[in-house]
Each structure stands twice: as structure tokens, then as C-alpha cells.
Amino acid sequence: MPFVGLLLKLPHALDAAMRRSTGLNHFEYVVLSALSDSAGHTRPMSELAEIANASQSRLSHVVAKLEQRDWVRRASCPTNGRVVMATLTDAGYDEVLATAPLHVDAVRALVIDPLDTSQLEQLTAIATRILSALDDEHADPEKECDRPSDTTRTVGEMGKDRGR
Amino acid sequence: MPFVGLLLKLPHALDAAMRRSTGLNHFEYVVLSALSDSAGHTRPMSELAEIANASQSRLSHVVAKLEQRDWVRRASCPTNGRVVMATLTDAGYDEVLATAPLHVDAVRALVIDPLDTSQLEQLTAIATRILSALDDEHADPEKECDRPSDTTRTVGEMGKDRGR
DNA sequence: TAAGATTGAATCCTCAATCTTG
């Protein structure tokens, strides 16, 4: 089962590459990036935890640290007192903008470049399939909370135009 | 890039499944399993670190703990004083035998079952390709050290006969 | 001097307990 080795080595290699070339580890980047992809650069903590696949506890600890660095700010939701909304600061957004290309580079070097086009398509389908099976194990309902209404640009599409 | 999400969630899910159903986390299982797949259930620490994709430091810490539980023993290599050989104890081998089916079950549930046969073949090819590219980044020469000469059975083929 | 390995300190993650709000 060579894919077990893959699960062991690749995440580790990605994290190491991020630490080397940026001031963020992979998980911190994922959190900031998820916020930058959110409407108003804002999201409830619980949603953010789900997106980043972290426990609420882990996310709390990490966001506390990101807040100390002034990249994120937290505020309780006006319409639902037990929800806390995390918002990317301008400095945090700058950090995402600066880091995103390096993240793309790392993923490209580690995953995309070694594969040919059809393998990349296959991997995308496989990843989608496995993830949806994973999500089925903890089925859960929807949430709702107001978000700032401005339509800030997100960073999720960055790098897609850099041809391989 | 859905495979980034895969790298984030799958290893985490695998590790959690192992913790839940066994007394080992995923990495500890990998270490014991690698030893059980080695001739004489023995290997130099540095080789073991490579196989398990751990730093020597991380391996040292973990093997120290496994040694406390009497699952592994260490001894310096007679023919090369700076090499330390790690050996699986009988109790450690029993532990691997008990845990291996649960590991197989977890991998099956998380990776194999969601995919069809051709996707599984594709994933195997993809994993092999990515791993070999990864290894090329730290090219290194060979080592040599005597190992016990008995041909202990390994556990690497376990579970392969359990039809899907 | 470099390879193999270990150690300790600092950091990160997990788990269980807690707090607040609906």
C-alpha cells in the first residue's frame, strides 16, 4: 500500500516546505487562506474549524496566536451570542497574499510536477471521492450568521493562471 | 486543489482511527510494522527513520518510549560503533500482529472502500510517482550492517487475502 | 571532520474540563 507512505510523507514535506519559505506553517496558512476565501474575510470559528479540519480546541489555540500577530481578530456574533466570528485583518490579508504563491509553488513541486496531466485529473477525482466519504461519517446540519456585506476579493483563485 | 484537503484530512483521520481502536498512534504502528518487515526484525535507527519518514530525533524519542513498553530493544552495532540497531521484541511482534488487522481495516474504510478498482490502481501509480520524486530531493548512498541471520516471518503481507 | 544517534527546551496538539448562551 504505497499510498500509506504517501500519507506519511507528503503532509510532512508540505509543512516543512512552508516553514522553510514562509513565516507560517501549513496549518496556519490554511486558516488564513480559508478566511481570505470567505465573504467579508469573516467566518464563524466552528465553520473555520471544519474547513481546516481542526478541532475547535486546536483552532482556538492557533487563532489566539494569529490574533497576537494581528492577522486575525475575533468578535462575538451580534445575532447569536455563542458564535464567535473570526476576521482577517488587513495585515493578515497581506500575509496571505505574500504566502499564497509560495504555497502554490510547494504544492506544484511536490504534487503537480511529478504527475502527468491525466494522473492529475485522476488524483483530483480520487481526492474528491475520499473526502466526500470522510465527510459522510460526521453528517451535520447548517448554521447561519450574518457576515459583513462587502464583497472583498478572495485569494482562492491565485496561481491558477500560472501555466504548468 | 482538492488534494490539499486530502493531505490535511486523511492522515489526521487515519491517526485518529488508530488511536481509537488500538494502543498505538499511526506513527508508532508504522515503526513497529517496519521492524516486523525487516530481516531478523532488526534495523539500524537511521534506516528506520528513513522508512518511517521521521527525523532521527523524532525516531529516537518514539523508540525510547516503545523501549519502555518492552516492544523494542536497542543495541549498538558490533561492526560499526556509531550505528544503533533497533530490534522488535516478542511482545512487540505480538503487538504488531494484533494491530495490523485494525490498521488494514482503517485504511480500507478510509481509502480503499470509497474507490473503485481502477481508481485504486491509479492511486497506487500516483503515490509511487510522487514518493520517488520526493526521495530524489535527498539522494543518499547505501549503508551496511550485519543483521541476525534468521528468517523471521514478516507481517507486511497480512490482510492482503481478506477480499474487499 | 562528518555520520549516526541522543538530549533538552520550546513549540504544537490533544484531551478533558469549563464557561456562556440558546
Next chain:
DNA sequence: CAAGATTGAGGATTCAATCTTA
């Protein structure tokens, strides 16, 4: 009482420094 979130303690991981031997 349940959902959302946080906290603190205990374990695990990393990084840099160290030790020993070829």
C-alpha cells in the same frame, strides 16, 4: 441540556546543541 468556544495540563514534535565513533 446542547451548541459554540475557550482553557490548561499532559504528550508529542521540532530544532539546535551535543556526544561518540569512523
